[in-house]
Amino acid sequence: MSEVPPRPEEAYxxxxxxxxxxxxxxxxxxxxxxxxxxxxxxxxxxxxxxSAGGDAPEARRSGFDGGVIxxxxxxxxxxxxxxxxxxxxxxxxLAAHLIFSRRQLARGLKPLLMAVVGLVEDARVEHLAxxxxxxxxxxxxxxxxxxxxxxxxxADLMERLSRALIDPGYEDANHWVAKGRALFFDGKDQWEDxxxxxxxxxxxxxxxxxxxxxxxxxxxxxxxxxxxxxxxLWEFDTPPQVPPDDHDLxxxxxxxxxxxxxxxxxxxxxARNDPAAASAPAGEADPExxxxxxxxxxxxxxxxxxxxxxxxxxxxxxxxxxxxLIDGLLARDPGMVRRVAxxxxxxxxxxxxxxxxxAEGETLDLDACVEAAVExxxxxxxxxxxxxxxxxxxxDLSVLVLLDVSQSTNDPVSDPAGGAPTTVLALERHATxxxxxxxxxxxxxxxVHAFCSNGRxxxxxxxxxxxxxxxxxxxxxxxxxxxxxxxxxxGTALRHAGRQIAGQPTHRRLVLLITDGEPSDIDSGDRRYxxxxxxxxxxxxxxxxxxxxCVRLGGTSAADARDPARIFGGRNVLTVERLERLPDxxxxxxxxxxx
Amino acid sequence: xxxxxxRIEREPYYRASGDEVALFEAAYASRMPVMLKGPxxxxxxxxxxxxxxxxxxxxxTVACNEDMTAADLVGRHLLDAEGTVWHDGPLTRAVxxxxxxxxxxxxxxxxxxxVIIHPLTDERRLLPIEKRNExxxxxxxxxxxIAYNPGYQSVVKxxxxxxxxxxxxLDFTYPPASVEAEIVAxxxxxxxxxxxxxVQIGERSRNxxxxxxxxxxxxxxxxxxxxxxxxxxxxxxxxxxALVLPLTDDADVRDALSAAITACL
Numbered sequence: 063m064s065e066v067p068p069r070p071e072e073a074y075x076x077x078x079x080x081x082x083x084x085x086x087x088x089x090x091x092x093x094x095x096x097x098x099x100x101x102x103x104x105x106x107x108x109x110x111x112x113s114a115g116g117d118a119p120e121a122r123r124s125g126f127d128g129g130v131i132x133x134x135x136x137x138x139x140x141x142x143x144x145x146x147x148x149x150x151x152x153x154x155x156l157a158a159h160l161i162f163s164r165r166q167l168a169r170g171l172k173p174l175l176m177a178v179v180g181l182v183e184d185a186r187v188e189h190l191a192x193x194x195x196x197x198x199x200x201x202x203x204x205x206x207x208x209x210x211x212x213x214x215x216x217a218d219l220m221e222r223l224s225r226a227l228i229d230p231g232y233e234d235a236n237h238w239v240a241k242g243r244a245l246f247f248d249g250k251d252q253w254e255d256x257x258x259x260x261x262x263x264x265x266x267x268x269x270x271x272x273x274x275x276x277x278x279x280x281x282x283x284x285x286x287x288x289x290x291x292x293x294x295l296w297e298f299d300t301p302p303q304v305p306p307d308d309h310d311l312x313x314x315x316x317x318x319x320x321x322x323x324x325x326x327x328x329x330x331x332x333a334r335n336d337p338a339a340a341s342a343p344a345g346e347a348d349p350e351x352x353x354x355x356x357x358x359x360x361x362x363x364x365x366x367x368x369x370x371x372x373x374x375x376x377x378x379x380x381x382x383x384x385x386x387l388i389d390g391l392l393a394r395d396p397g398m399v400r401r402v403a404x405x406x407x408x409x410x411x412x413x414x415x416x417x418x419x420x421a422e423g424e425t426l427d428l429d430a431c432v433e434a435a436v437e438x439x440x441x442x443x444x445x446x447x448x449x450x451x452x453x454x455x456x457x458d459l460s461v462l463v464l465l466d467v468s469q470s471t472n473d474p475v476s477d478p479a480g481g482a483p484t485t486v487l488a489l490e491r492h493a494t495x496x497x498x499x500x501x502x503x504x505x506x507x508x509x510v511h512a513f514c515s516n517g518r519x520x521x522x523x524x525x526x527x528x529x530x531x532x533x534x535x536x537x538x539x540x541x542x543x544x545x546x547x548x549x550x551x552x553g554t555a556l557r558h559a560g561r562q563i564a565g566q567p568t569h570r571r572l573v574l575l576i577t578d579g580e581p582s583d584i585d586s587g588d589r590r591y592x593x594x595x596x597x598x599x600x601x602x603x604x605x606x607x608x609x610x611x612c613v614r615l616g617g618t619s620a621a622d623a624r625d626p627a628r629i630f631g632g633r634n635v636l637t638v639e640r641l642e643r644l645p646d647x648x649x650x651x652x653x654x655x656x657x
Numbered sequence: 658x659x660x661x662x663x664r665i666e667r668e669p670y671y672r673a674s675g676d677e678v679a680l681f682e683a684a685y686a687s688r689m690p691v692m693l694k695g696p697x698x699x700x701x702x703x704x705x706x707x708x709x710x711x712x713x714x715x716x717x718t719v720a721c722n723e724d725m726t727a728a729d730l731v732g733r734h735l736l737d738a739e740g741t742v743w744h745d746g747p748l749t750r751a752v753x754x755x756x757x758x759x760x761x762x763x764x765x766x767x768x769x770x771x772v773i774i775h776p777l778t779d780e781r782r783l784l785p786i787e788k789r790n791e792x793x794x795x796x797x798x799x800x801x802x803i804a805y806n807p808g809y810q811s812v813v814k815x816x817x818x819x820x821x822x823x824x825x826x827l828d829f830t831y832p833p834a835s836v837e838a839e840i841v842a843x844x845x846x847x848x849x850x851x852x853x854x855x856v857q858i859g860e861r862s863r864n865x866x867x868x869x870x871x872x873x874x875x876x877x878x879x880x881x882x883x884x885x886x887x888x889x890x891x892x893x894x895x896x897x898x899a900l901v902l903p904l905t906d907d908a909d910v911r912d913a914l915s916a917a918i919t920a921c922l
Contacts, residue, residue, distance in 0.1 A: 096868075100865055104864040425728060426741065431741065
């Protein structure tokens with residue numbers, strides 16, 4: 063510890079010099095800080111990171127304003143304390159202000175007076191907080207490093223007074239510091255009064271003025287570093303100058319979301335305007351041209367009637383790529399493969415089944431009892447397994463994984479694994495690969511189909527793997543070869559998938575739709591039309607004993623989730639914003655199925 | 658006498674924080690089935706033990722689990738040398754011989770187990786045992802009490818409406834701070850100042866309920882921490898062992914809670 067405390071600029075220069083090593087970002091501790099605040103005061107106060115902006119020292123001071131706490135976006139380790147402690151001390155101090163401080167009118171007050179009143183107010187709220195939580199002293203105290211010196215500089219004296227007011231063991235011979243301390247602690251009973259700081263601060267500021275020690279309020283920085291700028295204490299006639307990015311921050315955060323959600327729509331709009339895409343014939347030249355296999359009705363909500371045979375399903379071959387692609391995906395994180403496989407294996411879906419001749423169980427198996435009695439009377443050793451129990455033993459489930467491979471699945475999504483940016487389709491492929499590997503291992507009956515649409519006459523349906531097929535390299539190659547194109551006529555695809563799975567001789571039948579958005583197609587301008595039709599299709603499938611479950615990948619905003627919830631029912635939609643979360647979400651899916 | 662081992666000889670400590678004792682006595686007088694609601698560790702089981710002692714009735718407690726079936730409550734046939742013998746389950750014993758039957762965490766039991774209490778909880782006061790073709794008429798002293806923790810945020814783990822509506826309910830929460838401190842001091846054998854600190858710490862964790870923690874520290878947890886402290890463990894270490902580590906595995910919440918506890922000491 064140096065004899066003369068460094069000036070703020072020097073201190074800041076030091077902070078910056080040390081910065082690289084111990085610096086901690088707000089985002090890393092935000093959750094923890096939030097919980098800390100809530101635990102202490104039972105309040106949820108919004109917190110914002112304050113960008114350090116240029117190199118201005120103010121940028122590393124926290125602040126509060128209108129019930130929002132602003133914390134620097136990064137803080138260094140300081141005074142032998144980890145950066146975490148600095149964050150925590152700042153937050154605890156701000157919380158004390160929020161709970162105990164009242165705004166004062168700043169009009170006509172000199173900067174020196176405001177600074178001294180702020181100092182007294184800081185000490186006052188800290189002492190009030192320490193009445194409830196005495197341990198806070200241990201949090202704040204290490205940052206008070208001012209030492210007595212002969213220097214008569216206002217900022218220096220104030221820093222020493224700050225320490226004198228919180229540290230009972232601190233000795234300072236300076237008259238002003240001693241007076242401040244006496245005034246503050248003599249008024250102990252008046253601490254609850256918010257005007258206390260104004261009175262005591264006024265007296266002290268007057269003395270400081272008489273001592274002719276000036277305060278350069280342009281460079282003045284509240285010390286120690288955990289204390290805020292006290293800007294939130296004062297009511298200014300004109301708004302105080304704050305870094306502009308601070309006010310813009312919450313707004314920006316709000317603006318970002320809708321634009322994300324609009325992307326698929328915009329794309330569809332572009333496709334509609336593209337005459338080549340709209341009028342493309344059913345593709346004689348297309349090597350993936352398929353055969354029409356079925357027509358399905360569509361529900362028109364505007365007339366409240368089915369349009370019979372309105373949409374045509376064309377089955378197309380799925381072009382294979384190399385199976386190595388899928389194996390490579392799985393090899394990337396074997397732990398995840400194991401987790402998903404374990405979850406899939408653990409889920410049991412079947413009718414409860416009565417197990418006879420059990421060693422233990424809820425009831426006696428009468429037949430076994432009679433036999434046992436006969437055996438014994440014959441002098442034989444009876445079979446002790448005379449109980450019966452009911453269990454769900456088998457996995458009586460077939461799953462049809464239906465992949466949305468429309469053009470919008472080529473949209474990039476924020477990177478889930480920390481690697482290169484990826485697309486929705488890649489996410490779908492990865493999720494499907496995980497599930498398929500797990501289901502194949504568990505011996506489930508499952509199929510993987512994919513769909514896209516190019517108008518109502520061409521709902522393209524591709525079979526990656528059928529129920530009877532093994533999940534072999536050919537299937538993996540087809541999964542790897544899926545490409546995103548055209549639009550999303552979900553209802554018709556679901557009806558066709560429902561027909562595929564209807565014949566499966568299992569207790570539960572599940573269509574697992576993996577998609578990135580909502581239904582749309584080039585020949586349907588009315589957004590609601592396909593939504594309502596899909597909703598109807600889901601209802602029809604449910605009526606036929608087929609569960610439809612929607613897994614949305616990539617979307618995050620709440621507005622995005624409203625339509626899927628309307629189509630599938632809120633509890634049948636699962637939003638997986640990051641693929642790593644899939645193992646966490648799967649139990650929910652299974653839970654909802656078995657519940 | 659039957660059920661002697663189920664009688665409670667010594668008064669279990671219970672510190673009432675409201676009029677729950679009087680309410681329960683009135684409910685027992687008319688043998689109304691009672692449901693005790695409240696978070697875990699807030700004194701539901703202690704309360705019913707105290708009431709059974711106060712009323713001088715035997716208490717049969719059944720901790721329900723998810724494998725619990727109707728047969729576990731009613732009874733089952735067992736084999737002996739002669740053939741089968743019927744063995745009464747805990748509920749049937751209580752019904753036959755007149756005890757307070759306390760089903761703890763009833764929502765954990767399987768549906769068939771919760772439904773068999775229906776005929777016992779209306780005017781009939783009967784327990785049909787279909788396996789024996791027997792109708793057991795409830796002893797005049799018999800009363801059914803169930804406990805459940807509505808904090809389980811799960812749709813399937815809720816009582817059926819038809820079960821709920823048969824019960825009167827007493828709502829238990831953590832007692833007011835001064836009362837809770839009294840309880841902690843008594844049960845853990847610590848000084849009142851320490852007990853007050855512990856209660857203050859408990860409130861910090863309850864602030865995090867639903868915002869990081871599923872449930873705050875219960876009175877029982879505070880007593881645990883107090884007992885460790887009474888054995889000379891430093892309060893901070895005692896809280897870490899008895900509160901922070903059992904409550905959560907989330908590192909952020911742990912750190913936040915530890916910091917909040919440090920601030921209280």
